Amino acid sequence: MAGFDPEKDKKLKEWRCEDTGLLVSINQYDKGEPKVQIGPRILKKKDGTDRAPAKAGRLSISDISFIYDIIDDIKDELENNLDPMG
Template sequence: MAGGFDPSKDKVLQSWRSEETGLVVAIHSYDGGEAKLQIGPRMLKKKDGSDRAPVKAGRLTIEDVQWIYDNIDDIKDGLEEHNNPMD
């Protein structure tokens, strides 16, 4: 089989979720490679409070940007930690 994306090799190392907008920011590593940041998807809530199926993040609102700004130090620290585990 030709090479391609294999979901079983994609590992979520750490994630954050905005309760207000449902935006998810996560650190992923593919096949043991460098840890990288992914913005999205959105995990929106149903009326009963359960999660809907994930949707693309799309364009970011000012609320999304503010949430990322408020959490950027934790996100950056997590990314550094996963890329430099011995430091």
């Protein structure tokens, strides 16, 4: 069995919470089922540039509100990316 191939890993859609830096994305590996990933978290430096990604960790009420607001978009995007033959 071959190992992980980053060339086969695709990010199909991404949402970013401007308040908390939390990223939510839909990813697909090779021809596998698209799946939702919560995290990482990209915080801002004092100069306004992005810091290195950090684990999402525990979610705040702001994070949950953000996910709640975009959950229908996430569901629709997942459904649109499903293989009808799959």
